[in-house]
Amino acid sequence: MAKKYRFKKTKKSAMDYMLAALVLVLVAFGVIMVFSASYYYSINTTGSAYSFLIKDGFYAVTGFALMFFMTFFDYGRLRAAAWPMLIISLVLLCLLFTPLGVTINYATRWIGVGKITFMPGEFAKIAVIIFVSWFFSRDQRLILSFSRGIAPMIGLCGIYGLLVMLQPNMSTAITIVGIVFGIMFMAGMQWIWIIGGGALGVAAGALLIFSDQDGYRLKRVTSFMNPFADRLGEGYQVVQSLLALGSSGFFGVGLGKSIQKNLYLPEPQNDFILAIIGEELGFLGILILLTVYILLIWRGFHIALNAKDMFGTLLAGGITFMIAIQVIMNVAVATSSMPPTGVTLPFVSYGGNALWLFMGSAGILLNISRNQKIQEEDIE
Numbered sequence: 001m002a003k004k005y006r007f008k009k010t011k012k013s014a015m016d017y018m019l020a021a022l023v024l025v026l027v028a029f030g031v032i033m034v035f036s037a038s039y040y041y042s043i044n045t046t047g048s049a050y051s052f053l054i055k056d057g058f059y060a061v062t063g064f065a066l067m068f069f070m071t072f073f074d075y076g077r078l079r080a081a082a083w084p085m086l087i088i089s090l091v092l093l094c095l096l097f098t099p100l101g102v103t104i105n106y107a108t109r110w111i112g113v114g115k116i117t118f119m120p121g122e123f124a125k126i127a128v129i130i131f132v133s134w135f136f137s138r139d140q141r142l143i144l145s146f147s148r149g150i151a152p153m154i155g156l157c158g159i160y161g162l163l164v165m166l167q168p169n170m171s172t173a174i175t176i177v178g179i180v181f182g183i184m185f186m187a188g189m190q191w192i193w194i195i196g197g198g199a200l201g202v203a204a205g206a207l208l209i210f211s212d213q214d215g216y217r218l219k220r221v222t223s224f225m226n227p228f229a230d231r232l233g234e235g236y237q238v239v240q241s242l243l244a245l246g247s248s249g250f251f252g253v254g255l256g257k258s259i260q261k262n263l264y265l266p267e268p269q270n271d272f273i274l275a276i277i278g279e280e281l282g283f284l285g286i287l288i289l290l291t292v293y294i295l296l297i298w299r300g301f302h303i304a305l306n307a308k309d310m311f312g313t314l315l316a317g318g319i320t321f322m323i324a325i326q327v328i329m330n331v332a333v334a335t336s337s338m339p340p341t342g343v344t345l346p347f348v349s350y351g352g353n354a355l356w357l358f359m360g361s362a363g364i365l366l367n368i369s370r371n372q373k374i375q376e377e378d379i380e
Contacts, residue, residue: 252284
């Protein structure tokens, strides 16, 4: 009887064209909806109806260039950038509390140099994804050790959570913590630590909320329970969002025909763009949009599970968790299902920093998809 030998080979394949198509659809749809949502706000603030359209179009085009570059840039080289990116991201977050920090709507989330602004929180997300993926890909046994694996990550969450909450920016803090625990889950973390980490996060959040002497954070958290109780104050933006969604019906009022974008809903092209999408395209439009997101998330996890190495698996998983967390939070905020936080709708909301982050991350996913898992074959 002939002896069988086991050989390994890497399966080379084309990039995930379905994921690329989904990103293309979302970005194109986002440019259209940003133009529609910002039409009157743009006229009111800049004197031109096309100001946000031009800027968002520029961000989309440069974003595609970034996505193309990352698609063919060997993601394995990102291992060497893990520590530098982590340190740079922490330094940038600290710079927010210097004269370089720019405060808008009572939040200091931007670093400004002249007319150029940059959001360190967006850079921190990808820096954390790369670092944590590299950390656990070095030795998979680290995830089984509390002192060597889990404790350092809890400390990392604490550092980022503190720096981000001081801005304040609760949505980014939640996203970063969710990313870290999502990657650790994919690395094999036991459920007891997931539950314990969740309880610790809730406790830390409660401490931050109730330690606020002027009660601002508590008002933000409780306003979503009944936004109409303070419809001209903390609940104003959520109330306008609910009015937009409630008046949409199944098919919506029609593209470009929103009422709430007529200076009722503040900055409708940003965090609450879903309300305008719902009002103009109705329940059907939101259903189709969420279906696209579900397909995108599915492809992301498919790529993660078929990556050729553990670093690729955790990297793709972290990016997909980031997208999923932000979609869930944005929908929850727009429908008053969670406290209002400044969280963008991935690939759709206006904003250069966020769009570049997601499109660059999509390029990394496509890069990982081009090199699938090592397969084993028995050959006689």
